[in-house]
Amino acid sequence: MLDHRKQINSIAAFAAPDEVPTLSRRGFFEMAVATTFLFGFSVPVRATGAGAEGASFAPNAFIRINRQGEVTLIMPQVEMGQGTYTSISMILAEELDADWGRVRVEHAPANEKLYANPDLSIQATGNSNSIRAFWKPLRLAGAATRACFIEAAARSWGISSVECRTDSGKVIHDRSGRTLDYGALVERAAAVTPPKEPALKDPSAFRLIGRPLKRLDTPEKVNGKATYGIDALPPGVKFATLAASPVLGGTVAHVDDRRARAVVGVRQIVVLDNLVAVVGDHMWAAKCGLEALDITWHEGSNAEVSSELIWSQLRGASVRDGAIAKDVGNVDKAFGDRGEKSNEVVSAAYEMPLLAHACMEPLNCTVHITPTSAEVWIGTQVMERVHAAVAKAAGLPESQVTVHNHLIGGGFGRKLEPDMAYSAARIAKQVDGPVKVVWTREEDIRHDIYRPVYRDLLWARLEGDRIVAWKHRISGSAVMARFLPAFFQKGVDPDGVDSAQDVPYDIPNRRVEFNREEPPGIITGFWRGVGPNNNVFAIESFIEELARKAAKDSIAFRRAHLDKTPRLQAALDLVREKSGWDTPLPARCGRGVAAQISFASFIATVVECEVDQAGEVKLRRVTSAVDTGITVNPDTVMAQLQGGLVFGLTAGLYGEITLKKGRVQQSNFHDYRMLRIDQVPRIDVHLIKSGEGPGGIGETGATASIPALRNAIYAATGVALRRMPVDRSLLAAGARR
Amino acid sequence: MINLRINGKMTPIDVPEDMPLLWVLRDVLGLTGTKFGCGIAQCGACTVHLDGEAVRSCLLPVGSIKDRSITTIEAIGDTANGAKVQRAWLDLEVVQCGYCQSGQVMSATALLNATPHPDDTDIDAAMAGNICRCGTYVRIRQAIKRAATEA
Numbered sequence: 001m002l003d004h005r006k007q008i009n010s011i012a013a014f015a016a017p018d019e020v021p022t023l024s025r026r027g028f029f030e031m032a033v034a035t036t037f038l039f040g041f042s043v044p045v046r047a048t049g050a051g052a053e054g055a056s057f058a059p060n061a062f063i064r065i066n067r068q069g070e071v072t073l074i075m076p077q078v079e080m081g082q083g084t085y086t087s088i089s090m091i092l093a094e095e096l097d098a099d100w101g102r103v104r105v106e107h108a109p110a111n112e113k114l115y116a117n118p119d120l121s122i123q124a125t126g127n128s129n130s131i132r133a134f135w136k137p138l139r140l141a142g143a144a145t146r147a148c149f150i151e152a153a154a155r156s157w158g159i160s161s162v163e164c165r166t167d168s169g170k171v172i173h174d175r176s177g178r179t180l181d182y183g184a185l186v187e188r189a190a191a192v193t194p195p196k197e198p199a200l201k202d203p204s205a206f207r208l209i210g211r212p213l214k215r216l217d218t219p220e221k222v223n224g225k226a227t228y229g230i231d232a233l234p235p236g237v238k239f240a241t242l243a244a245s246p247v248l249g250g251t252v253a254h255v256d257d258r259r260a261r262a263v264v265g266v267r268q269i270v271v272l273d274n275l276v277a278v279v280g281d282h283m284w285a286a287k288c289g290l291e292a293l294d295i296t297w298h299e300g301s302n303a304e305v306s307s308e309l310i311w312s313q314l315r316g317a318s319v320r321d322g323a324i325a326k327d328v329g330n331v332d333k334a335f336g337d338r339g340e341k342s343n344e345v346v347s348a349a350y351e352m353p354l355l356a357h358a359c360m361e362p363l364n365c366t367v368h369i370t371p372t373s374a375e376v377w378i379g380t381q382v383m384e385r386v387h388a389a390v391a392k393a394a395g396l397p398e399s400q401v402t403v404h405n406h407l408i409g410g411g412f413g414r415k416l417e418p419d420m421a422y423s424a425a426r427i428a429k430q431v432d433g434p435v436k437v438v439w440t441r442e443e444d445i446r447h448d449i450y451r452p453v454y455r456d457l458l459w460a461r462l463e464g465d466r467i468v469a470w471k472h473r474i475s476g477s478a479v480m481a482r483f484l485p486a487f488f489q490k491g492v493d494p495d496g497v498d499s500a501q502d503v504p505y506d507i508p509n510r511r512v513e514f515n516r517e518e519p520p521g522i523i524t525g526f527w528r529g530v531g532p533n534n535n536v537f538a539i540e541s542f543i544e545e546l547a548r549k550a551a552k553d554s555i556a557f558r559r560a561h562l563d564k565t566p567r568l569q570a571a572l573d574l575v576r577e578k579s580g581w582d583t584p585l586p587a588r589c590g591r592g593v594a595a596q597i598s599f600a601s602f603i604a605t606v607v608e609c610e611v612d613q614a615g616e617v618k619l620r621r622v623t624s625a626v627d628t629g630i631t632v633n634p635d636t637v638m639a640q641l642q643g644g645l646v647f648g649l650t651a652g653l654y655g656e657i658t659l660k661k662g663r664v665q666q667s668n669f670h671d672y673r674m675l676r677i678d679q680v681p682r683i684d685v686h687l688i689k690s691g692e693g694p695g696g697i698g699e700t701g702a703t704a705s706i707p708a709l710r711n712a713i714y715a716a717t718g719v720a721l722r723r724m725p726v727d728r729s730l731l732a733a734g735a736r737r
Numbered sequence: 738m739i740n741l742r743i744n745g746k747m748t749p750i751d752v753p754e755d756m757p758l759l760w761v762l763r764d765v766l767g768l769t770g771t772k773f774g775c776g777i778a779q780c781g782a783c784t785v786h787l788d789g790e791a792v793r794s795c796l797l798p799v800g801s802i803k804d805r806s807i808t809t810i811e812a813i814g815d816t817a818n819g820a821k822v823q824r825a826w827l828d829l830e831v832v833q834c835g836y837c838q839s840g841q842v843m844s845a846t847a848l849l850n851a852t853p854h855p856d857d858t859d860i861d862a863a864m865a866g867n868i869c870r871c872g873t874y875v876r877i878r879q880a881i882k883r884a885a886t887e888a
Contacts, residue, residue: 081832678864
C-alpha cells in the first residue's frame with residue numbers, strides 16, 4: 001500500500017478527505033454539456049421552470065438530482081470490470097439515502113481539481129484504492145446532500161430538521177406522516193448551504209453497503225449495448241490502424257505506399273516520425289492497406305537489445321547495495337560475524353519476467369481535431385493525462401479539448417498510460433474529420449508498456465524455527481520515478497518495495513533495499529498487482545524455503561511469525577480449513593500456501609496442483625480466505641478475488657515477453673497465452689467479516705496466486721522454482737536440475 | 738452487392754467479398770456488440786451465430802456466408818436459449834470488464850442449442866475458445882449450468 005499521504009498533500013492540490021469538491025453552477029452546467037452519458041441514456045439538463053440551472057440540484061461534483069428524483073452519480077473512478085461504478089454508487093447512495101432503483105451513473109469528465117484520486121494526487125484509477133481513497137469523501141458528499149434535503153423539507157414544513165428522517169429518496173416526518181420526495185425538494189435544497197461536517201451513518205445503519213447488490217453496468221454488457229472506447233462511432237468517422245517500428249524505439253526511414261493506395265477503401269496514409277497509419281472506410285481496409293505498405297525503419301539504438309542482455313544487466317546490477325527502504329533492529333549483527341556468507345544463512349534469488357497486459361479490448365482511441373478543437377473518445381484510467389496528451393499533440397489549449405470516457409475492456413494498468421491517445425491524436429491531426437485508431441492485437445502486444453523484470457535477493461538466518469535476520473534487495477524498474485516522480489525519494493520506489501518494506505512477519509532484524517535498474521530499450525509500467533506482485537512472490541517463495549529448512553508445516557511456520565498480525569493468522573487458519581490442507585494427496589500433487597498483506601487486505605491462498613511426468617502443471621483447486629475490512633459489495637470482492645487469482649495463475653504458468661534484436665517476440669494469444677476455461681479449477685473465496693476500514697481488492701488475487709502456485713509445485717515435485725513463468729523442463733520426471 | 742440475413746433482416750452491403758464479417762458488423766453496420774479481440778480466431782470475442790452455430794466472425798469472409806442466417810449479440814436475447822444465458826449471466830453476476838462477454842454469451846448459447854444439458858466436459862469443449870482476461874471462468878461454468886436447468 002502506498003502510504004505517502006503526507007507527501008501527496010504537499011506535492012499536489014487535491015480535495016482533502018474532509019473537503020468535498022464543490023462545483024460552481026457554471027462549472028456544473030459546462031460539465032453536464034461536455035459529458036458523455038453512460039448506458040445509452042442521458043439525463044439532460046432540462047431548460048424548464050427556473051431554467052437549466054434550476055432544474056437539478058448538484059451540491060458537489062459527484063451528485064446531481066433532478067425534479068423527477070432521478071439521482072445521477074458522477075464517477076471519479078473508472079469502470080474496467082472491478083465493479084467500482086456500483087460500489088462507488090453504493091457509498092454515495094448509502095449516505096444520501098437515495099432510492100437505489102433511481103440511481104444512474106455517469107463517467108466523470110477530465111477535471112483533476114474535482115476528481116483527483118486523493119491517494120494518487122491525479123485523476124487516476126489504480127493501486128486498488130478506489131474504495132479506500134474515496135470512502136470518506138464520498139460518504140461526506142452523500143451525507144451533506146442528504147442534510148440539504150432534510151433541511152429543505154424541514155423549512156417547508158416549518159419544523160426542526162431533527163424531527164425528520166430519510167429513506168429511499170424521501171424525507172419523512174413521522175409525527176405528522178408527511179413525506180417529500182427528493183425530486184420535489186430540488187429547488188429548496190439548492191438554497192441550503194451543505195454542512196461541512198455532516199454526520200455519517202453508523203455502519204450498523206447501512207442498508208446498501210455490505211449487500212451483494214447487482215451491478216449497474218452488467219445488464220448492457222450481456223446484450224451488446226455497452227459502449228467501450230473501441231465502439232465509439234462519431235458521425236463521419238474513418239478507421240485507422242498503425243504500425244510502429246518492430247525494433248522498440250525505431251523510426252520511419254522510408255514508406256512505399258503505392259500498393260496500399262490501390263487497396264479498396266483506403267483513404268489516406270499517415271506517416272509520422274515513429275509510426276505509419278492507414279486510414280480507411282473500415283478496419284479491414286486499414287488493415288489490408290497496412291499490410292500492403294512497404295516500410296523501411298531506422299532501427300535506432302535498441303537493435304541489439306535481447307532478453308539475455310536485459311537479464312545480464314539486471315543480474316549484474318543486483319549485486320550492488322540498494323537504497324535502504326527499511327532497516328529494523330541490527331541486521332549486520334544478527335547475521336553474525338561472517339554476515340550473509342555464514343553457513344547458517346539461507347539465501348535465494350527470485351526473478352520475474354517482462355509481461356504484457358493483453359487487455360481484451362485492444363488499444364484504441366478515436367479523435368476529431370479541428371483548427372480550434374479536439375474531441376476524444378477513449379476508455380482510460382487517466383482522464384486528465386489523456387486530456388493533456390491530446391492537447392499537446394493537437395497544439396491546442398486544454399480548454400479546447402473534450403475527452404469522453406467509456407467503459408474499459410480491461411485496464412490492468414495499461415490504461416494508466418496516455419500514449420495511445422497521444423499517437424491517435426497525432427494521426428488525427430493529419431486527417432479531415434474524426435478517426436478511430438485501433439491497434440491490432442500484434443501491435444498491442446509488441447508495443448506495450450511492460451511489467452518490469454525484477455530480481456529479488458533474499459537472505460535470512462534461522463535460530464531454531466524462528467527467523468532472526470532478514471534482508472531483501474529488490475532490483476528492477478522504478479515505475480513511480482517515471483509515473484509520479486515526486487514519489488520517488490532517496491532511491492526508493494514506494495511501489496517497488498510495496499508489501500516488502502513492511503513484510504508481515506515478525507522478524508526482529510530486517511533490512512529492505514531497492515536497487516533501481518531500468519531494462520535497456522524498454523518502457524515499464526504498472527501491471528495488475530504492481531510492486532506487491534513481485535514482492536509477495538519473492539517473500540512467500542523464500543518463506544516456504546525457510547519453512548522447509550526449519551522442518552515446519554508451511555502454514556504453522558508462517559503463523560508462528562504473525563502473532564502481531566491476527567488478521568492474517570485468521571486468514572491462514574480459515575484457508576487451512578477450507579482448502580483441505582491436512583488431507584492427503586496423490587503422488588506428484590501438492591498444495592502451496594501464500595500469505596500477504598497487500599493493498600491493505602489480509603489474504604491467505606492455497607493452490608493445489610498436479611505435475612505430470614512431462615512437467616505439465618494441472619490446477620486442481622484454489623482457495624482464498626480474505627479479510628478486506630468493511631466490504632461495500634461482498635459479491636464484487638469475491639469476483640475480484642476469483643478473477644485476480646486466474647490472472648496471476650495465467651502469468652505464473654505462461655506469462656513472459658522476450659526480446660530478440662530489439663523486437664518483442666510475442667504477438668497474439670497463440671504465443672502470449674491465457675488460461676482458458678478448461679484449465680481453471682474450482683476456486684473458492686471465503687470472506688472474513690470485519691469492521692476494519694476497507695482494503696483494496698482488485699489486484700490482490702493476481703498477487704496471491706503466483707507464489708501459492710509456485711509453492712504447490714514445490715510441494716508436488718520438490719523443485720524450488722526461482723523464476724516465473726514455470727519452466728516445465730525443470731519439473732519433468734528425472735529432469736536434471 | 739452482398740445480401741446478408743442479419744438478426745432476421747436482409748441487409749445489402751457493398752464491401753469486398755473477402756472482408757471478414759466482424760468489420761462489416763462493427764464498422765459498416767454499427768453493430769458494435771460483437772468485439773474485436775485478436776483477429777486470428779484465438780480469443781472468441783467476435784463470436785456470432787450462423788444458423789445457430791458459433792463462428793468466429795474475425796476470419797469469416799462475408800462472401801462465404803451466402804443465405805445462412807447471422808445472429809449477433811444484439812439479437813441473441815430474442816432466442817429462448819440466448820435469453821436464458823443472459824439471465825443466468827446476470828443472476829450469477831458473471832461479468833467484469835465485459836469485453837469478452839458478448840462472445841461468451843454467444844458460445845454458451847450455441848452450446849445449449851446443441852447440448853441442452855452440458856456437463857463439464859461439454860462446457861470445456863465449447864467454451865475453451867473464448868478467453869476472458871478478467872478470469873470469470875468459474876462463474877461462466879456455473880451460469881451455463883444455471884441456464885441449462887431453467888425452464
